[in-house]
Amino acid sequence: MIFASDLDRTLIYSEKFLESFLGQVKAAETGQYHSYMTETAAELLKYIAGKLLFVPCTTRTIEQYRRVDFFQTILKPEYAITSNGANLIRGGVVDTGYRDMLNRLLSHQCAAGHDILKEFDRLAGDEWAQPMRKADEVFYYCIIEREKIPTKELAAFCNWAREQYWEVSIQGRKLYLVPQLINKRTALTRVTEMTGKHNVIAAGDSLLDLPLLQGADYAFIPAHGELYEQLEYIPDNWLLTESSGLPAGEEILQAVIKVVKSQK
Numbered sequence: 480m481i482f483a484s485d486l487d488r489t490l491i492y493s494e495k496f497l498e499s500f501l502g503q504v505k506a507a508e509t510g511q512y513h514s515y516m517t518e519t520a521a522e523l524l525k526y527i528a529g530k531l532l533f534v535p536c537t538t539r540t541i542e543q544y545r546r547v548d549f550f551q552t553i554l555k556p557e558y559a560i561t562s563n564g565a566n567l568i569r570g571g572v573v574d575t576g577y578r579d580m581l582n583r584l585l586s587h588q589c590a591a592g593h594d595i596l597k598e599f600d601r602l603a604g605d606e607w608a609q610p611m612r613k614a615d616e617v618f619y620y621c622i623i624e625r626e627k628i629p630t631k632e633l634a635a636f637c638n639w640a641r642e643q644y645w646e647v648s649i650q651g652r653k654l655y656l657v658p659q660l661i662n663k664r665t666a667l668t669r670v671t672e673m674t675g676k677h678n679v680i681a682a683g684d685s686l687l688d689l690p691l692l693q694g695a696d697y698a699f700i701p702a703h704g705e706l707y708e709q710l711e712y713i714p715d716n717w718l719l720t721e722s723s724g725l726p727a728g729e730e731i732l733q734a735v736i737k738v739v740k741s742q743k
């Protein structure tokens with residue numbers, strides 16, 4: 480069995496989330512940026528990683544993923560999916576065969592990035608969106624002021640982008656533009672083929688996690704964030720946490736352990 484989980488705001492949380500949490504925490508990422516788990520969550524994740532194949536699935540770039548010390552020095556997962564599924568790392572090495580396959584398919588299946596950016600520029604004003612940056616040569620993101628977003632215009636852009644096979648996602652202060660082909664589920668399918676492990680427990684908090692969650696046998700969603708706010712229908716095999724913020728990460732891991740124990 481595989482536990483495929485998003486990281487930020489699902490398992491690890493930025494400093495901002497500490498304000499509403501008084502318990503013991505473990506720093507998962509130290510250095511220039513910090514992120515945390517509850518101390519119990521860190522122990523639970525170690526236990527889970529010993530029982531099944533834990534695959535971090537993050538929208539972070541490879542470089543940003545490698546900043547999370549917890550996954551470099553303590554857990555060291557054999558497989559990690561970064562860049563929202565554009566890169567698969569195995570044993571610390573990027574799977575170039577997988578990336579080449581994506582690059583070949585990309586130009587056939589999704590509109591070109593410069594066309595999406597051109598359309599986005601028509602509605603993006605300096606007062607709410609900083610300049611777009613390209614991440615790992617494949618998708619884009621920018622820092623935004625959420626309160627100043629022109630909601631109606633952005634909703635129309637999201638619909639247009641979907642018709643071009645691109646996804647728009649807002650997570651905290653970041654807005655992402657990602658080709659639909661680049662997703663965590665495509666990368667995880669590669670992992671299931673390589674390992675022969677096909678049962679998947681997944682967790683995530685954003686619209687970019689949706690393909691991963693939809694392809695899983697069990698899915699866990701924290702009671703905060705983009706996905707929670709937009710969910711209209713919850714399938715039977717999905718579970719929303721009761722807690723939000725940092726404790727939701729711990730609750731998800733407790734739920735994963737419950738599933739693992741029920742399988743025996």
Ligand SMILES: [Mg+2]
Pocket residue numbers: 485486487488489650683684685
């Ligand atoms: Mg997330």
